[in-house]
Amino acid sequence: MQEVTAQQVNSYSFGEGGADSGSVGAATVSVSEVLSTLERDGCAVVEGVLSPEEVVATRAELGRILEDTPSGRNLFEGARTKRVYALFRKTRSLDTAAIHPLVTGVLDDVLVDYQLSGPTGIEIGPGEAAQVLHYDDAIYPVPRPHPELVVNTMWALDDFTEANGATRFIRGSHRWVDERPAPDAVTETAEMAAGSVFFYLGSLWHGGGANETQKPRLGVVLEYAVSWVRQQENHVLAVPPEVVRELPERLQELLGYSIRPPFIGYVDGRHPKRLLGR
Ligand SMILES: O=C(O)CCC(=O)C(=O)O
Numbered sequence: 001m002q003e004v005t006a007q008q009v010n011s012y013s014f015g016e017g018g019a020d021s022g023s024v025g026a027a028t029v030s031v032s033e034v035l036s037t038l039e040r041d042g043c044a045v046v047e048g049v050l051s052p053e054e055v056v057a058t059r060a061e062l063g064r065i066l067e068d069t070p071s072g073r074n075l076f077e078g079a080r081t082k083r084v085y086a087l088f089r090k091t092r093s094l095d096t097a098a099i100h101p102l103v104t105g106v107l108d109d110v111l112v113d114y115q116l117s118g119p120t121g122i123e124i125g126p127g128e129a130a131q132v133l134h135y136d137d138a139i140y141p142v143p144r145p146h147p148e149l150v151v152n153t154m155w156a157l158d159d160f161t162e163a164n165g166a167t168r169f170i171r172g173s174h175r176w177v178d179e180r181p182a183p184d185a186v187t188e189t190a191e192m193a194a195g196s197v198f199f200y201l202g203s204l205w206h207g208g209g210a211n212e213t214q215k216p217r218l219g220v221v222l223e224y225a226v227s228w229v230r231q232q233e234n235h236v237l238a239v240p241p242e243v244v245r246e247l248p249e250r251l252q253e254l255l256g257y258s259i260r261p262p263f264i265g266y267v268d269g270r271h272p273k274r275l276l277g278r
Helices: 031-041 052-066 101-110 249-254 272-276
Strands: 008-010 043-047 081-084 114-116 120-124 150-156 197-201 217-226
Touching (some): 031 101, 031 197, 052 081, 052 120, 052 217, 101 150, 101 197
Antiparallel strands (some): 008 043, 043 197, 081 120, 114 217
């Protein structure tokens, strides 16, 4: 991973270096810059989080997995989109990303106590239509407005462009209560270079874009949720204990081997880490 201090943060008039952009170009990124952009816009891009070498290695690894991955089963998953679930069983290439200090710094503030929820590789294929706009914490029956339940990070492994299906979103929609996007809603696009990360709140309306190019668009969503809701994917079943045993301790915790105080998540009355021999 590159140094956190060597990054840029964008928000969405940023490309032009607009006055409201917070920090554009070669500005140094801090957790608090990302937090204030997230609070204002519901999302933020940080460029250069992965080095070019890490992008190449992770793409190659996911490429191998995608060879055996079927296309989506419904409109939401996308008939021309492949999704890699059970990510932390299938690859070690995202272990460091999942516990990157910039990410955990943001999560510590927004979610406080959290876990990985639905980490997924997403390859939007040529000809895919735009995904329906949605917000990720809609899966939890908690009326809006509410404290943030979910934070998503989309890691670009290709350059994300409007043409190839970069995530589209409605800036500021994290503040909506009953409002819904009109069928012709104007969206903005998280265009970013490979190696960048798009942070977005679980309350932000967004969706995958249409891919009008001849090449797939590969990204990985590392999604986190507060630790008192059920994880979207059941990692304790998806990632075998013998795999989890070899992972960094923080990642083990994020996969579910942790206790939300005072005692949510115990196994037979004891801390789940004991199952890993800790
Ligand atoms: O692939 C993307 O850009 C976003 C996908 C998404 O929002 C989802 O599948 O929930």
